[in-house]
Amino acid sequence: MSVFHIRRRIEIDAGHRIATHGSKCRNLHGHRYGIEAECAADALHDGGEQTDMALDFAFLKDEMMSRIDAFCDHGLIVALSDAALLDLFAPNGADPVVWRARLAQTVARDGAALTSDTRLGSKIYVVPFHPTAEALARHWFEVLAAPVVERSGGAARLVALRVWETPNCMAEYAP
Numbered sequence: 001m002s003v004f005h006i007r008r009r010i011e012i013d014a015g016h017r018i019a020t021h022g023s024k025c026r027n028l029h030g031h032r033y034g035i036e037a038e039c040a041a042d043a044l045h046d047g048g049e050q051t052d053m054a055l056d057f058a059f060l061k062d063e064m065m066s067r068i069d070a071f072c073d074h075g076l077i078v079a080l081s082d083a084a085l086l087d088l089f090a091p092n093g094a095d096p097v098v099w100r101a102r103l104a105q106t107v108a109r110d111g112a113a114l115t116s117d118t119r120l121g122s123k124i125y126v127v128p129f130h131p132t133a134e135a136l137a138r139h140w141f142e143v144l145a146a147p148v149v150e151r152s153g154g155a156a157r158l159v160a161l162r163v164w165e166t167p168n169c170m171a172e173y174a175p
């Protein structure tokens with residue numbers, strides 16, 4: 001059990017739907033997501049610019065902004081399997097099946113696909129899962145885990161990622 005724990009929260013606005021949901025979450029809707037990363041360290045830096053820190057909060061914010069906010073804020077988070085929704089965004093003149101197949105290749109390679117090359121120029125972030133709070137927490141954990149180790153020079157590790165869909169609903173991924 002590590003003795004030092006730090007937490008950093010960001011908020012983003014994004015749309016989604018849960019196509020498999022039995023009720024209202026099947027509808028396209030938006031959230032102001034709260035996203036909290038918790039990092040732990042056994043010891044603090046004993047020199048350099050992070051002296052007596054586990055990981056500079058500013059470094060953690062940089063990573064969350066460049067790897068989560070930049071990809072998802074003011075975008076639509078769409079499941080790759082949600083073909084009906086994706087097809088609404090296929091660029092004019094493109095074959096939706098071919099367009100989706102290209103997105104699937106990017107998702108398979110990178111874990112997700114960001115594009116604004118869509119019918120309305122809208123930003124979409126395509127993921128290989130239904131964008132529930134739990135699955136997003138796991139995804140963003142996987143996105144942030146290595147950068148946390150790198151930016152802390154190995155001193156800290158990501159131990160939990162929490163996602164608030166509403167002020168009252170939170171999911172945590174803490175493997």
Ligand SMILES: Nc1nc2c(c(=O)[nH]1)N=C([C@H](O)[C@H](O)COP(=O)(O)OP(=O)(O)OP(=O)(O)O)CN2
Nearest residue numbers: 018024025031131132133134165166167168169171
């Ligand atoms: N375990 C999960 N359950 C639900 C999820 C989820 O991601 N994980 N998502 C939804 C919906 O997307 C919805 O946004 C939240 O549902 P709900 O609690 O019904 O929304 P409210 O508007 O009633 O929330 P309040 O905080 O009470 O305003 C559903 N379930």
